[in-house]
Amino acid sequence: MEERKLAVLRAIVDDYVQTHEPVGSKALVDRHSLGVSSATIRNDMSALEEEGYITAPHTSAGRIPTDKGYRLFVDKLNSVKPMSAPERKAIHTFLDQAVDLDDVMNRTVRLLSQLTKQVALVQYPSLGRSFVRHVELVNSGNSKLLLILIADTGRIEQRTVDLFHSVSEDFLHDLRTRLNVALDGQLFTEVPERLIGLGENFQPDQRPAVNTVIATILDAVVTHSEERVVVGGTSNLARVGEDFTATVGPVLEALEEHVVLLRLFGEAAAPDALTVRIGHENSVEELQRASVVTVGYGSGDQALATIGILGPTRMDYAGSIGAVRAVARYVGQILQDK
Amino acid sequence: MEERKLAVLRAIVDDYVQTHEPVGSKALVDRHSLGVSSATIRNDMSALEEEGYITAPHTSAGRIPTDKGYRLFVDKLNSVKPMSAPERKAIHTFLDQAVDLDDVMNRTVRLLSQLTKQVALVQYPSLGRSFVRHVELVNSGNSKLLLILIADTGRIEQRTVDLFHSVSEDFLHDLRTRLNVALDGQLFTEVPERLIGLGENFQPDQRPAVNTVIATILDAVVTHSEERVVVGGTSNLARVGEDFTATVGPVLEALEEHVVLLRLFGEAAAPDALTVRIGHENSVEELQRASVVTVGYGSGDQALATIGILGPTRMDYAGSIGAVRAVARYVGQILQDK
DNA sequence: ACTGGCACTCGAGCAGTATGAGTGCCAAAT
């Protein structure tokens, strides 16, 4: 691909992102110093259209990039806007104020949506990648227990366990101790096998209670709410302009289906591994007019989870990528300290 | 106010809610069996307009209700649609599946938005109205503690406490025990005074650590995130039709400002105390084109918190009120059992 | 390979007009 044609594509994307209007050959040479005349640009644009990178909404209008055009643009993007020093400072001070994990997640989502002016998506640290910090059992009266699992990331899962008959404080203390001996410091995915045979340390008449507790732990770890997502900045969707019910409605619906969002995040790869999905590249049908920028966060060699933003295909990719990267890095750091 | 004029207002509201279009005198007599001619209706409508209950968007159009009109309609509403038996059943089974408080709140918000086809708002049980069930301190290494406050509603607050030097397990055990003796079963608002003088039971060299923990508890109870709100069903805003950026954008923004939402909920009165705020009756500026239906939930004589829905002033008040009531009642019950 | 020029296309915007829903008012009927 010749250098100039690429430059033209870049210029088209830049202008279109800014103005939201099809851009013509004349406007291009005016706004960018391309060093050639509009006729030359027209030839290039003609070629770009032929190859499917841009398209004209109607005969006498300018061109707009296709999904394929954005894809090329992003792939050849040579300048991811890095955050400025004050911006980085702002990120740090804002996130440092967080008092707990919920707060970190909520602040992150606010921050991201404000920085990018897009919808922000933040996934809680995956339980599967976290370690058990502590297991707590609290007697909550009338033969019920409150089971609390605490992860090293600060994430907490709770369950009510109904034992149907009351138990002694001693037993509870014993069970709690044994659970913590078995589980503390273990990866959550290891929990099931660490619990095998735990019941054998107890009197036969205590076994049912122990098994109920274990079943609940397994349920919490394996089945339910393994993953959580926070969404924010949906008001940014109001700026899209286009017709509303057709475009934004389905997107809002999709955003409420957290299952869908998790599929969107896909496999969390290494931290810093950045993914951009443009338009139809999204498997989620409702989001095929949107683009999604995601990146893993976490401190180790494997990401704890994923955060990202979602916006119209016509978005400022360079800026968004920079912002998502910067925020993800710092969130990773913060969670390490907690 | 004569009976018929009220009937006319009712008919106008009904039709307008259904069609979203100004309703004229002719259409009214056609669709409702009012037993009089359109000319008579015209006179009544004229009077209603004079009194400010309805208004004509332009000369040759039908009338639409004003906020004042909706207010009268709601006040004179004699048939709050009760939920049908299958609907109640659905509410129960859906909420019964919840595994913890987060789950209850999330399910409630989904349920409400689906039942009413509006935006749903659910406030977590207020800490100020809850009792302390348990306080837990977990050593999380490198001289940091994890502080966990558990309320009887299942609500959990967590904080990291940095002590700057490590502490013994014995001390931790002692502190934990004393905290629970002092706090368990107490109303959260009582917590500050229950903690007075707690430090005196400890060695002077342990006092700083104790005070740090106490300060953190106070911070958690008093200052931070005392209240939490969940929002859902925002995609229902897409159906409003009207121009988008002007109306829905600001609403979405307001919904993200949880502080604003809490102001919206206002004082939670007794459970079942239902409030309807129509249009300009909302103090929140961005929401002056919306109506909000809220009701307290909880089991005692004072509500734990508030839930509600938000939608265009042109909404199905009878149905919404019924749904919000029904859901609030059941949520109150569920939390009692937890 | 690039450029200037030119004919052509077609959407946006505007003015003018027809349509009809809806109103307000009045005189007649109940």
Add this chain to the structure above:
DNA sequence: ATTTGGCACTCATACTGCTCGAGTGCCAGT
């Protein structure tokens, strides 16, 4: 005193025909 039918009037909406101009594609000239 209230209701009703009739009638003139208003005005938003939809449609038509029109112009304007941005933008294109192509070609001949540099």
